[in-house]
Amino acid sequence: MAKIMFVNRNAPHGTIYAWEGLEVVLIFGAYENELSAVYMDDAVFSLKKGQDTSALGIKGFLQTLPVLEDYGCEKIYVDKESMEKRGLKTDDFAIPVEVMDSAGIGKIMEEQDVILPF
Amino acid sequence: MKIGVMIQEGPSYNHEASDTAYKFIEAAMAKGHTIQGVFLYDDAVTNVARHMEPPQDDRHIARRWSELGAKGVDIVVCVAAAKRRGMKPELIVDNTRISGLGQLSEICTEAERVVTFGD
Amino acid sequence: MxxxxxxxxxxxxxxxxxxxxxxKNDPILLIEDAVLGAAAGGGVESLVQGALKNHPVYALGADISARGLSSLTPGVKVIDYADFVDLVxxxxxxxWL
Known part of the structure; x- marks a missing residue:
């Protein structure tokens, strides 16, 4: 059993990393690990309500985000400074999140066994 | 110490990630550490393309991974990422294998450290 | 960390x-293109100097040599791959991809 944290920093859709950062949770959920995710820098946009990727012909995130919890990723943290810098507020997000300041994010990272960046 | 490695970036001559990862692994093995596994994710699956043919005076990235595999390092190519990119089992170099993301999960559980290289 | x-x-x-x-005191290692930030006299030098107040800052020698950087911000320690392994x-x- 390991404490594994996915640290998402890339913007959605421009590259595949944000998508893979979700895929990985769905697989890791089948194993006995303690999972959590952080969204910071441009990745805060991955959580935004109202994303419509149909014109791009790619799968969006809005079906996956609400089930992260069912796959064992119960804690979703958002970096406060990244969110505010981009003009976002907590009610812009499609799922409930815990907003944390820089020191808080640093502290929870320190508690992990493994950090996987996406 | 058991060290796991994830690489997210290929197409292996595009980015330095594969080189840094390889040099890091070489140094770790020289110090007697165990490499718990090398997981090739995203475009990193092209690291092990069997038919790659770089210029003679350049490093041969796929051969390098294959040689490391021959030394007993488990080099795992993500199946979903491989399928997306047309990397069939017959198209990867010897001493590497295709498997699922579950392998990365196991590396994360078993290794004492997991280092990621990527873009 | x-x-x-x-x-x-x-x-x-x-x-x-x-x-x-x-x-505080967590080490920071610059590899690949990040070593450009360690070049002395550059526009980001104050960022690196700020980091040095709270953290040991290392830069990978192979990447520094490859980019021909001869003068680094004082305090940045140049290390090799073996030292990188020791830090891990x-x-x-x-x-931080």
Missing amino acids: LHIVNKSPYMKSSLESCIRVAQ EQHKPMT
Whole structure:
């Protein structure tokens, strides 16, 4: 059993990393690990309500985000400074999140066994 | 110490990630550490393309991974990422294998450290 | 925790985000294009100098030589791949891709 944290920093859709950062949770959920995710820098946009990727012909995130919890990723943290810098507020997000300041994010990272960046 | 490695970036001559990862692994093995596994994710699956043919005076990235595999390092190519990119089992170099993301999960559980290289 | 940064701080904010979140005394390692930030006299030197107040800052020698950097911000320690391995042995790593 390991404490594994996915640290998402890339913007959605421009590259595949944000998508893979979700895929990985769905697989890791089948194993006995303690999972959590952080969204910071441009990745805060991955959580935004109202994303419509149909014109791009790619799968969006809005079906996956609400089930992260069912796959064992119960804690979703958002970096406060990244969110505010981009003009976002907590009610812009499609799922409930815990907003944390820089020191808080640093502290929870320190508690992990493994950090996987996406 | 058991060290796991994830690489997210290929197409292996595009980015330095594969080189840094390889040099890091070489140094770790020289110090007697165990490499718990090398997981090739995203475009990193092209690291092990069997038919790659770089210029003679350049490093041969796929051969390098294959040689490391021959030394007993488990080099795992993500199946979903491989399928997306047309990397069939017959198209990867010897001493590497295709498997699922579950392998990365196991590396994360078993290794004492997991280092990621990527873009 | 060991913070590994691989992006040029002139192009991306990874180093800034890393410095903002890193706990005091956590080592920061610059690899690949991130070593450009360690060049003395550059526009990001104050960022690196700020980091040095709270963190040991290392830069990978192979990447520095490859880029022909001869003069680095004082305090930045140049290390090789074996030292990189030692840092990983001493600290759990996080890569700021």
